[in-house]
Amino acid sequence: MAQSAVAVDVIGVSKRYGYLEVLRSVSLRIESGEFVALFGHNGAGKTTLLKLIATHIRPSTGTVKIFGEDAFRDSGIRRKIGLVTHSSFLYDELTVRENLLFYARQFGVEEDNFLDTVEFLGMNRWYNVRVKQLSHGLRKRADIIRALIHEPNLILLDEPFTGLDSETCDVLVNYFRGQKQRGNEKKTLLIASHSQEWVKKVCDKAISLHRGKVAGEFSF
Numbered sequence: 001m002a003q004s005a006v007a008v009d010v011i012g013v014s015k016r017y018g019y020l021e022v023l024r025s026v027s028l029r030i031e032s033g034e035f036v037a038l039f040g041h042n043g044a045g046k047t048t049l050l051k052l053i054a055t056h057i058r059p060s061t062g063t064v065k066i067f068g069e070d071a072f073r074d075s076g077i078r079r080k081i082g083l084v085t086h087s088s089f090l091y092d093e094l095t096v097r098e099n100l101l102f103y104a105r106q107f108g109v110e111e112d113n114f115l116d117t118v119e120f121l122g123m124n125r126w127y128n129v130r131v132k133q134l135s136h137g138l139r140k141r142a143d144i145i146r147a148l149i150h151e152p153n154l155i156l157l158d159e160p161f162t163g164l165d166s167e168t169c170d171v172l173v174n175y176f177r178g179q180k181q182r183g184n185e186k187k188t189l190l191i192a193s194h195s196q197e198w199v200k201k202v203c204d205k206a207i208s209l210h211r212g213k214v215a216g217e218f219s220f
Helices: 046-053 095-106 115-120 136-148 166-181
Strands: 008-016 020-031 035-039 063-068 079-084 154-158 188-192 205-210 213-219
Touching: 008 046, 008 166, 008 188, 020 046, 020 188, 020 213, 035 046, 035 063, 046 063, 046 188, 079 136, 115 136, 115 166, 136 154, 136 166, 166 188
Parallel strands: 035 188, 035 205, 079 154, 154 188
Antiparallel strands: 008 020, 008 063, 205 213
16 A cells, blocks of 8 residues: 555644643644654643654544554554654663664564664664663664664654754754655654754754644744
């Protein structure tokens, strides 16, 4: 089946936790190959929206489609998604290599397939170092490699530049620019961020959230 030209289609989505409505009738569409920023103040609903698109939580109402398929009915949809959140999915007591091999086995990926990404993101030197010994920036790089290990078509990043030094931010920007230009397989990127300075170097356009609703959309 051919992949839909629409990577993300969010239709009338709301999310409630008890009496608290975090998202309110959100609708947005992201075309395959677009690199999009998601802006909004703390509490605007950015992280909740990313988790919904990643299928980590379900909407209270509405529909989420990923590449034309209902995200919560297609059991294979997570293979097309790579997610990086505030919380790392890496195990502190394992080395970077051991963590990556653990996730690679889940997707049937061989080590040789992701060593280029390890090298590009400058993690060779720390490849056999335990994650608990890494700085925040190095841990973030390792977590991004973990999220990309199965070459997902849709990449979701929650505040990837927060707390990072400018060198690491530059490395990430250059990597994602390269992803956009690489090969015939289109990658789609959605970044929730407060940092317009860095996001503008990667993304084509931005969607703004305010109090759980889409407040606007604009191009860079």
